[in-house]
Amino acid sequence: MLFRKSKGLVGLDIGSSAVKMVELKKQSKGENKWKLVNIGSAPLSPEVIVDGSIMDSTVVVDAIAQLFNENKIKGNDVAIAVSGHSVIIKKITMAYMAEEELSESIRWEAESYIPFDIDDVHLDYQVLDESERGDGNMDVLLVAAKKEKVSEYVSVVQQSGKAPVVVDVDSFALQNSLTANYELSELQVTALVNIGASVMNINIMHGTSSIFWRDISFGGNIYTDAIQKDLGVDYDTAELLKRGESVEGYDFERVIPILQSVTNDLGIEVQKTFDFFKATTSAEKINRIMLTGGGSKILNLDTYLAERFEAPVESLNPFQNITYNEKQFNPELIHELKASAAIAVGLAMRRAGDK
Numbered sequence: 001m002l003f004r005k006s007k008g009l010v011g012l013d014i015g016s017s018a019v020k021m022v023e024l025k026k027q028s029k030g031e032n033k034w035k036l037v038n039i040g041s042a043p044l045s046p047e048v049i050v051d052g053s054i055m056d057s058t059v060v061v062d063a064i065a066q067l068f069n070e071n072k073i074k075g076n077d078v079a080i081a082v083s084g085h086s087v088i089i090k091k092i093t094m095a096y097m098a099e100e101e102l103s104e105s106i107r108w109e110a111e112s113y114i115p116f117d118i119d120d121v122h123l124d125y126q127v128l129d130e131s132e133r134g135d136g137n138m139d140v141l142l143v144a145a146k147k148e149k150v151s152e153y154v155s156v157v158q159q160s161g162k163a164p165v166v167v168d169v170d171s172f173a174l175q176n177s178l179t180a181n182y183e184l185s186e187l188q189v190t191a192l193v194n195i196g197a198s199v200m201n202i203n204i205m206h207g208t209s210s211i212f213w214r215d216i217s218f219g220g221n222i223y224t225d226a227i228q229k230d231l232g233v234d235y236d237t238a239e240l241l242k243r244g245e246s247v248e249g250y251d252f253e254r255v256i257p258i259l260q261s262v263t264n265d266l267g268i269e270v271q272k273t274f275d276f277f278k279a280t281t282s283a284e285k286i287n288r289i290m291l292t293g294g295g296s297k298i299l300n301l302d303t304y305l306a307e308r309f310e311a312p313v314e315s316l317n318p319f320q321n322i323t324y325n326e327k328q329f330n331p332e333l334i335h336e337l338k339a340s341a342a343i344a345v346g347l348a349m350r351r352a353g354d355k
Helices: 057-070 099-110 147-159 170-181 220-231 235-242 256-280 301-309 331-337 342-348
Strands: 010-014 018-026 034-043 077-082 087-095 121-127 137-146 163-169 189-195 200-206 209-216 288-292 313-315
Touching (some): 010 057, 010 147, 034 057, 034 331, 077 170, 077 342, 099 121, 099 137, 137 147, 137 163, 147 163, 163 170, 170 189, 170 200, 170 209, 170 342, 200 256, 220 235, 220 256, 288 301
Parallel strands (some): 010 077, 077 163, 189 288, 288 313
Antiparallel strands (some): 010 018, 189 200
């Protein structure tokens, strides 16, 4: 989904709990090596974006403008992403045809797979294997996003005086972050699990290729809500307790069983996704789970998932292969933001016109 041409883009992840911004510079042509130019995060209160819908656009516009002003960013071109139930990603099989014929046929083909009125969505696609398969078919990745949802996010960017050059999907931005920072064996199946404030994205990859995607309405806010309800505290106190920070009058030991209960519910959702994945593909086992997103920092979540799914669990570091000047960027800031910056990093790697 393209709006206009640009060289370098600022990655702007408009999430339920914060707007994250990352700007990168490619180190050398042809190589996937990057240098950090700018990074920032502006928190949003929970009522600003609810279930992925922007309820108070003024606050989001101000947050974007604040990030650009504080970091003295000169460029106006940005890449943003959408996710959730308004986005559908499908891998479909079609009879092999030339690009011209495909561009004319894809809309009619998509109607069979998209549960929305085709006139209400932005449609994009990519042929996954350029060469014709032996059976005369080809695999095509189909992406549909509701126009209403895209317009919401495009609008706040434009109101802040910036140009939304690329509208991506969270799962693909996360894949960019992973493949730029890690060597992935073509023999391994990796589940990339991003736990945001309100949405959990699961992207299952065989080697460097995505083969399964699912967005689930389950995120870090569920933990906060449970703490508020069980302990009778306000939102800010619940957020502190969720992160393991001390709050006068509340023993963290009282929080642990609440976190464990919600983590079990999260595990059930992940289990459903993995079971459906195994039932619809030839893969037998998920070899590794990569965790990211602000919600991934919940106490003992990694241990729980490792035991439940009998697979090693690792936290994705989106800055692992990205160089930065330690005089310009405090390593503690980078460490603090690494769990929540993966989508913004992946978006900053996008270029207008690429696939």
